[in-house]
Each structure stands twice: as structure tokens, then as C-alpha cells.
Amino acid sequence: MxxxxxxxxxxxxxxxxxxxxxxxxxxxxxxxxxxxxxxxxxxxxxxxxxxxxxxxxxxxxxxxxxxxxxxxxxxxxxxxxxxxxxxxxxxxxxxxxxxxxxxxxxxxxxxxxxxxxxxxxxxxxxxxxxxxxxxxxxxxxxxxxxxxxxxxxxxxxxxxxxxxxxxxxxxxxxxxxxxxxxxxxxxxxxxxxxVDGYEIEIGKGKKVLEGSDVTLLAWGAMVPVIKKAASTVAEEGISCDVIDLRTLFPLDRDMIAESVQKTGKAVIVHEAHSTGGLGNDLVTLINDTSFLYMKAPVERVTGFDVPPPLGPLEDDFLPTESRVIAAIKRVVQF
The missing domain is CATH 3.40.50.970 (Thiamin diphosphate (ThDP)-binding fold, Pyr/PP domains)
Structure with missing residues (x-):
């Protein structure tokens, strides 16, 4: 390739x-x-x-x-x-x-x-x-x-x-x-x-935005959501390190640890249910690698513990920019 x-x-x-x-x-x-x-x-x-x-x-x-x-x-x-x-x-x-x-x-x-x-x-x-x-x-x-x-x-x-x-x-x-x-x-x-063939290494995340105040972690459809949230809070002087995990197993442990050790704060966003979601493993990874660097508890913004609803109710189920912004402010103001 x-x-x-x-x-x-x-x-x-x-x-x-x-x-x-x-x-x-x-x-x-x-x-x-x-x-x-x-x-x-x-x-x-x-x-x-x-x-x-x-x-x-x-x-x-x-x-x-x-x-x-x-x-x-x-x-x-x-x-x-x-x-x-x-x-x-x-x-x-x-x-x-x-x-x-x-x-x-x-x-x-x-x-x-x-x-x-x-x-x-x-x-x-x-x-x-x-x-x-x-x-x-x-x-x-x-x-x-x-x-x-x-x-x-x-x-x-x-x-x-x-x-x-x-x-x-x-x-x-x-x-x-x-x-x-x-x-x-x-x-x-x-x-x-x-247009030709090429490969992107499995197991490597991508730094979407460079920041210093809080780490935002997401994948798939939630990456645009955290990018918008990071852009909004930047107007208030909050600088976000935005990471697209890309691979969920194996996780890019080094990129995650390096980022949260720099910022001391983290917000994890996924649309899957909260209980048993991958965000829990990310909290554990941060605890294992970076506990002494953390300045606030890790926040999670997730889907709720119900089946994905039909029609317009999806908008209430999915994490939104406003929910992510609220989580960012909670960790920054902790």
C-alpha cells in the first residue's frame, strides 16, 4: 500500500x-x-x-x-x-x-x-x-x-x-x-x-485539536460533536485537546495518557449506553496511567440506559454539544 x-x-x-x-x-x-x-x-x-x-x-x-x-x-x-x-x-x-x-x-x-x-x-x-x-x-x-x-x-x-x-x-x-x-x-x-490504496495504522488515535486545559475523547459520530464543543468553549478561553480514538481495541494508551497528563482533566463522549460502555474502560485507563496528574474527576457524556428511541426522541438520547460543553465546564471549574 x-x-x-x-x-x-x-x-x-x-x-x-x-x-x-x-x-x-x-x-x-x-x-x-x-x-x-x-x-x-x-x-x-x-x-x-x-x-x-x-x-x-x-x-x-x-x-x-x-x-x-x-x-x-x-x-x-x-x-x-x-x-x-x-x-x-x-x-x-x-x-x-x-x-x-x-x-x-x-x-x-x-x-x-x-x-x-x-x-x-x-x-x-x-x-x-x-x-x-x-x-x-x-x-x-x-x-x-x-x-x-x-x-x-x-x-x-x-x-x-x-x-x-x-x-x-x-x-x-x-x-x-x-x-x-x-x-x-x-x-x-x-x-x-x-484515490490509490493506503493504510492507516490500527491502534493509533488522531489528535484533532491541540489544547492545554481539558482532554476530549470520542470516536465515530461523536467526534464532530466534541470538535464543535471545543470550538465554542475556546471563545471563553478554554483550550481543549481533542482526540479521535479511531481504534477502540486496542486503544492508543500512549496518546490518551500523554494528553490527560498534560491537561489534568478529561471528558469522554460516546453515544452507547452509559452502563458498561467503553467510557468506563477509558476512565480505568486514565486511572491506571495518570491518576496523580488529574485535577478533577473524569466526566462522561453518553447515551442513556434505554434502547435508542424512535424519531425525534433520538435527539434527546444522543450526546449533544450543549451536554459536552456543560461537562467541560464542570471539570474546568472543579
């Missing part, structure tokens, strides 16, 4: 277009890459993430599957063990539950179970999150289920360029990767994305 910093030719893309482009690059560069999922072929996927790929690469490589998430993932396991590189799509993260047993029992454990003789180099794409007025079971954000499973990496980009580079890096990884794609960000901002 080509280094991102050396790329010259770029194109304006949304996040979903960057995902589509990454899949195109993967299919072109490696004949062992296969795509599997419900309606991903002729229809190009519910969100058109695979639009045009079956026409370009054929039905043997971009495969429409039955409506069986367990079957899709189980088939991917067999293909991966046999030398293929499957990229399987869950139409929505809320549909991943029937495949939970396959992921927990087989996807994450075959390397250990076979004493390293076999691995499962597959990618599970999972559009996630609230904010688009989807029906029930379509808006879940349950990344913590999978960060609790040793043996699988969990990646969640917030920008088009990161989405392409991280998806190609996920495919190159010798072990399975759950690749989360925010529904809210699919057709949000556009940015210049290199």
Missing part, C-alpha cells in the same frame, strides 16, 4: 464513498478478497456502500447472501481459514446479534484454539448508531460487546480519509476486525481522499 503522506492525487468523498472506494481498491488488488452480505450486490447495499462493485467484479466476488447474519459470518470464517479474505456486511449493527455466537466462539478464538496454525483474516463491516430516524433495532451502538472479546480488533473512523485507510488496514490485518461505520456520518462532510 502507498503511504498516505506521499499521495498526490485525491478526490472529494463522503465517508460512504470512501468505504466504497476502499472496497474497490481491495477487490482490484487481491483476487482473494470477497464481499458477502444482504443486498450488497445488485442493489449496492442499503446505503449504497457497495454500489457498482458486483457489476465491476462479478457475482462470484460480490455475493448477495440469504438473510442470515449467523450464516454470513460463519461462511466468512470458513473462507478466511481457507485462504480467502472475506469482508462481510451486517446491514445494521443492531442486526449483528444472531451472529454473536459465531463471532464469540469462532471468529475470535480460532488462532488460540489452533495454537496459531490458523487465523481468521476477515473484516465485519457494521453500520451503527442513531441520528437518522431509523426503525427499532437499527440504531444500536454496542461496541463494548466486542472490545470485551479478546481476538478481534474494533475500528471506528470519523472521517472519509480515515475510513478508507483504516478499512484497507483492517483487511491487511492477519486477525479479524470489526469495522464500525457511523450512519450519521455516511453522507456528512466531504474531504479530499487519496
Amino acid at each position: 502507498i503511504n498516505l503522506e506521499k499521495q498526490n492525487k485525491t478526490k472529494q468523498m463522503t465517508l460512504v464513498q470512501a468505504v466504497n472506494d476502499a472496497l474497490r481498491v481491495a477487490l482490484e488488488s487481491d483476487e482473494n478478497v470477497l464481499l458477502l452480505g444482504e443486498d450488497i450486490g445488485r442493489n449496492g447495499g442499503v446505503f449504497r456502500a457497495t454500489d457498482g462493485l458486483q457489476e465491476a467484479f462479478g457475482e462470484d466476488r460480490v455475493i448477495d447472501t440469504p438473510l442470515s447474519e449467523s450464516g454470513i459470518v460463519g461462511t466468512g470464517v470458513g473462507l478466511a481459514i481457507s485462504g480467502s479474505k472475506p469482508i462481510v456486511e451486517m446491514q445494521f449493527m443492531g442486526f449483528i446479534y444472531p451472529a454473536f455466537e459465531q463471532i464469540m466462539t469462532h471468529v475470535t478464538r480460532i488462532r488460540m484454539r489452533s495454537m496459531g496454525n490458523y487465523s481468521v483474516p476477515m473484516v465485519i463491516r457494521a453500520p451503527y448508531g442513531a441520528g437518522i430516524r431509523a426503525p427499532e433495532i437499527h440504531s444500536d451502538s454496542v461496541e463494548a460487546f466486542f472490545t470485551h472479546m479478546p481476538g478481534i480488533k474494533v475500528v471506528c473512523p470519523s472521517s472519509p480519509a480515515d475510513a478508507k485507510g483504516l478499512l484497507l488496514a483492517s483487511l491487511a490485518d492477519p486477525d479479524p476486525v470489526l469495522f464500525m461505520e457511523s450512519l450519521r456520518l455516511y453522507r456528512g462532510e466531504r474531504e479530499e481522499v487519496p
